[in-house]
Structures are given as structure tokens and as C-alpha cells.
Amino acid sequence: xxxxxxxxxxxxxxxxxxxxxxxxxxxxxxxxxxxxxxxxxxxxxxxxxxxxxxxxxxxxxxxxxxxxxxxxxxxxxxxxxxxxxxxxxxxxxxxxxxxxxxxxxxxxxxxxxxxxxxxxxxxxxxxxxxxxxxxxxxxxxxxxxxxxxxxxxxxxxxxxxxxxxxxxxxxxxxxxxxxxxxxxxxxxxxxxxxxxxxxxxxxxxxxxxxxxxxxxxxxxxxxxxxxxxxxxxxxxxxxxxxxxxxxxxxxxxxxxxxxxxxxxxxxxxxxxxxxxxxxxxxxxxxxxxxxxxxxxxxxxxxxxxxxxxxxxxxxxxxxxxxxxxxxxxxxxxxxxxxxxxxxxxxxxxxxxxxxxxxxxxxxxxxxxxxxxxxxxxxx
DNA sequence: TAGTCGTGGCT
DNA sequence: TAGCCAAGACT
Numbered sequence: 001x002x003x004x005x006x007x008x009x010x011x012x013x014x015x016x017x018x019x020x021x022x023x024x025x026x027x028x029x030x031x032x033x034x035x036x037x038x039x040x041x042x043x044x045x046x047x048x049x050x051x052x053x054x055x056x057x058x059x060x061x062x063x064x065x066x067x068x069x070x071x072x073x074x075x076x077x078x079x080x081x082x083x084x085x086x087x088x089x090x091x092x093x094x095x096x097x098x099x100x101x102x103x104x105x106x107x108x109x110x111x112x113x114x115x116x117x118x119x120x121x122x123x124x125x126x127x128x129x130x131x132x133x134x135x136x137x138x139x140x141x142x143x144x145x146x147x148x149x150x151x152x153x154x155x156x157x158x159x160x161x162x163x164x165x166x167x168x169x170x171x172x173x174x175x176x177x178x179x180x181x182x183x184x185x186x187x188x189x190x191x192x193x194x195x196x197x198x199x200x201x202x203x204x205x206x207x208x209x210x211x212x213x214x215x216x217x218x219x220x221x222x223x224x225x226x227x228x229x230x231x232x233x234x235x236x237x238x239x240x241x242x243x244x245x246x247x248x249x250x251x252x253x254x255x256x257x258x259x260x261x262x263x264x265x266x267x268x269x270x271x272x273x274x275x276x277x278x279x280x281x282x283x284x285x286x287x288x289x290x291x292x293x294x295x296x297x298x299x300x301x302x303x304x305x306x307x308x309x310x311x312x313x314x315x316x317x318x319x320x321x322x323x324x325x326x327x328x329x330x331x332x333x334x335x336x337x338x339x340x341x342x343x344x345x346x347x348x349x350x351x352x353x354x355x356x357x358x359x360x361x362x363x364x365x366x367x368x369x370x371x372x373x374x375x376x377x378x379x
Numbered sequence: 380t381a382g383t384c385g386t387g388g389c390t
Numbered sequence: 391t392a393g394c395c396a397a398g399a400c401t
Contacts, residue, residue, distance in 0.1 A: 045397040052387065052396085086385025089400080123399045143397045163380070190397055199395060200390075229394085231382090259384060317392095318385060358386065 002154040002214045004176065012212050013178040013185065019208035020188035025050075028057055033183070035109045035134040036067050042126045043090050050194065056085055067107070071098040079262050079355035088260060088357075093121030111135040124166065133183035140173040141186040142166060145193025151225035152197060152204075152215035161228045233322040237271035239292060240314070240325050240363050243304065244375075245332040247345035251354070259318075264354040266363060267343065268325070269295075285326075292328070300341040304330035310370045316359040323359060327366060348376045 004012070024030075027050065029041035040060060044053045063081055064070040070078075073095065082091035097119040101107060113131035116122050122130070128141035140146065147160045150173055158165040178185040196207035204216040215221045243250035243266075252267050254260045274291040289306050296302045309327035316323045335345065346354065351364070364376050 042397065047384095047396060047398060048386075049388070049396050084386070086387085087398085089384065090398090093399080121399065125398060129397070141397080144395085145397065187397090194397085232393090316385095318383095320383060 001156050001172070004154075004212075008212070009176050012176065012209065015209055015212070016188050016192070017178060017181060017184055020184055020191060023208075024184075024188065024191055025194075028054060028061075030187075033134050035130060037061070038130050038134045039122075039126075040094070042129045043094055043121060044085060046090060046126070047087060048085060052085070056081070067098050067101055070095055071102045075262060076355060080353075083263075083355050084358065088263065090121060092262065096120045097122065109134075112137055113139045124170075129186060132177075132186050136182060138177055138179045138182045140170055140177050141189075142169050142173065143190065145190045145197075146173060146186075148199060148225050149189050149193045149197050152221060153209070153212055155214045155218075155220075155224065157224070157226050159228055160225045161230075231320070233317055233320055235322045235324060238323055238325045239269045239271060239274075239288065240266045240327050241269065241292060241296070241304070241306070242266050242309070242327060242329040242363075242367060243302070243332065244329065245335040245345065247335040248347040249345070249351065249375075250338075250341070250343050251346050251351070252343040260357045260359075262355065263357045263360070264346075264351075265357065265360045289328070301339075302336055302341060304332075306330050309367060311366055314359065314362045314366050316362060325359070325363060327363060327370075329367070348374075351376055 027041075029037050031037070041053070041057055044057055044060075060081055063077070064073055075092070075095070078091055078095055079088065082088060085091075100119055101109065110116050110118065111131070112135070113124075113127040116127040116130055117124065125141055125143045128139045129143075131137035131139055132141055144160075147165075147169060150156060150169055151160065154172055156168065156172060158168050160169075192207070192209065196203045196210075197213075202221060204210055204213055204221050207213060207216070210216055213221075215224045241250075250267060251264045253262065253264050269292060271288065274288050274295075285308070289308075293304055293306055296304050306328045307330075309329050311327075314323075314325040314327065316325070338344065368375050
């Protein structure tokens with residue numbers, strides 16, 4: 001690992017901040033240093049690209065202008081505002097933290113990184129970002145950009161995929177943070193990491209800090225940062241049961257034990273949960289259809305005549321799971337009671353008003369393209 | 380600690 | 391295409 005002298009540190013700060021003042025990005029959440037604005041933007045930006053966040057941020061601020069508005073919002077409105085951003089626990093934690101601020105802190109923000117970590121959804125990175133940008137605390141904000149930028153600048157070869165590596169970087173960066181402008185310093189590092197010092201297609205030759213870039217000076221940019229790769233997503237087969245009656249489509253809201261908590265989908269059944277097939281030559285699909293029909297009858301008192309929706313199964317890949325969803329449909333002439341089924345009927349024209357995950361949108365599109373073009377038409 | 384948790388862009 | 395990456399936190 002490289003060690004910088006006090007003179008080098010001063011030179012680096014000046015070079016970095018001069019560049020940032022000239023070339024730093026003009027982003028909606030950089031209009032001011034309001035902690036609410038900084039906080040919401042930082043949560044949205046977790047594992048999410050800037051261009052994706054911009055329209056969500058603008059809509060979010062129009063819908064929930066203050067932390068009090070967010071604390072008082074109903075969950076459906078909140079989840080709808082977050083729909084498509086992913087990592088949906090961020091949205092629910094955001095509201096939990098808003099309520100913490102309003103009730104536990106009487107609306108007064110904690111102003112240090114150490115205190116900010118007590119708010120749900122604020123970890124070491126986000127605490128450093130808010131503390132430095134909104135309150136001027138001299139602390140690093142170590143995100144993926146900071147890992148990458150300083151791994152290259154200082155030739156730090158610790159594996160950034162390992163949790164204990166964070167403190168290595170925090171200790172290395174802390175003395176370099178500009179004590180006069182810690183927020184600008186941290187944001188400048190992020191802008192650098194999103195431009196000249198990207199993970200792929202980096203351009204260290206034209207970087208404003210190339211003179212400080214030990215990886216570039218020694219021809220080893222591609223070797224930093226060191227990061228072990230994640231395991232491959234696991235294939236998980238599902239059946240989606242599309243039940244249509246005069247009252248609309250049968251939808252279920254995902255509970256707190258599941259991913260996509262609070263969002264609505266067609267009923268989904270794990271293929272692995274269905275009664276096992278015989279060890280004979282019998283058709284698996286037919287057996288599964290029979291098992292699903294039996295389950296709806298006995299558990300929910302719903303009589304379904306299931307048919308397979310044409311086309312390929314819907315495929316949707318998450319970070320650690322790859323869903324393969326076969327669509328089934330049952331058309332009912334009359335609307336049965338849902339006294340035994342944990343879901344509700346929703347008119348085709350009303351489904352889009354609910355918070356829906358991407359996989360549900362894919363299933364709806366596939367269904368429409370397989371002989372039901374007007375199923376979810378908007379009125 | 381290592382696994383969990385979404386989606387879109389890009390190669 | 392399949393895989394990696396993008397302003398991580400939580401358990």
C-alpha cells in the first residue's frame with residue numbers, strides 16, 4: 001500500500017476539488033445540502049445508477065416534500081413511488097427512519113455519522129455521506145467508488161468483497177479527506193469513480209488525478225480493486241396461477257417473510273412445493289396441474305379448470321435467484337368467495353394502480369401477448 | 380461471515 | 391448470451 005506525505009495529501013485535495021468545482025455533475029439532489037434531500041438521494045443511489053435515480057428522486061420529492069410527509073404516507077403510495085427501483089426494503093426502511101426522526105428525535109436530525117447509523121437503512125457509507133455533505137463532518141463516505149478509486153490510487157489489494165476490508169479503506173482515506181470541504185471531497189471521489197476511474201472503460205490517462213494514481217503509473221489499473229466474484233443465481237421454477245372472474249384477476253400481496261414485500265403478483269407456487277411426481281413416465285406438467293387444482297380446491301375452496309398459457313415461461317433474474325415462471329390460467333364464469341384465500345379480485349384496468357414488481361409486469365405482458373390483448377388495458 | 384435483497388445498462 | 395457492474399444494508 002502506498003503512503004502519502006502531508007504535502008502529497010494537500011496537493012491531491014487541491015487537484016481533486018479544483019476539478020470537482022469545474023466538472024462536478026449538476027444533479028437534482030445537489031441543489032442544496034438539506035439532510036432530507038441528501039438522505040433520500042443516498043438511499044436511492046444504493047446499488048443504483050445515477051440516471052435511473054433522477055426521475056424517481058424528482059417524483060419522490062414532489063410526492064413527499066418533507067420528512068413529515070414521508071412519515072405520514074400510506075405504504076401503497078410509498079411502494080408505488082419506489083416501483084422499479086428495486087431493493088424494496090429500502091423504501092420501507094426509509095419510512096421507518098422518517099418516523100424515527102419525527103418521533104424519537106422530534107424532527108431534529110442527528111448530525112454525526114455515528115448517530116446517523118442508528119436510523120434504519122443507514123449503514124456506514126450512507127452515514128458518512130450524510131454527515132459530510134449535510135453537516136460538514138470530516139469523515140469518509142466509503143462506497144464502491146471510494147473502494148475502487150483508493151484501491152487504485154494507493155495500491156490497496158485487500159478483497160473489497162470482504163466486510164472487514166472496509167476498515168482498511170476507512171483508515172486509509174480518513175487522513176486524506178479535506179477538513180474544510182469533506183462533503184465536496186466525498187462527492188468528488190464519487191464523480192471520479194463514475195468517470196475516469198470506472199470499473200469498466202476507465203480512462204486513467206485523462207484523469208485529473210493521474211499523477212496520484214499509482215495503479216496507472218505502474219501499468220496495473222486492471223488489477224485494482226481486488227474483488228472475489230459472487231456465486232451464480234440459483235434456478236427456481238414457479239407456476240403463476242392467473243385466475244380470472246367477472247370481478248377481475250386474483251392477486252396476492254407478498255408478506256414480510258418474502259422478497260418483494262408489500263408488492264402484488266398473481267399467486268405464485270413453487271414447483272418444488274408441489275407433491276412429488278411418481279417415478280413413472282407420467283407427464284410432470286399434467287401432475288403439477290392436478291396438484292395445483294387439488295390444492296386450490298382443498299385449501300381455498302376454489303374450483304379451477306387450468307390451462308397452460310402459450311409461449312416460453314417468464315424468466316426473471318435477481319442477484320441470487322433466477323425465476324422461471326410457467327403461466328397457467330383459469331377462467332371462471334362467476335365470482336367465487338375469497339373467504340379462504342388470502343388475496344383479492346382486481347379489475348384488469350385497476351391492476352396498474354397497485355405497486356407491482358418487474359416480474360409481475362413481465363407476466364402480464366406475456367399473458368396479453370398470448371391471446372389476451374385487452375386483459376389489462378387502461379380505461 | 381456469508382447470504383439475502385431488484386433492476387437496468389453494458390459488453 | 392451470460393455475466394458484471396451500479397452512491398449498500400441487514401441478518
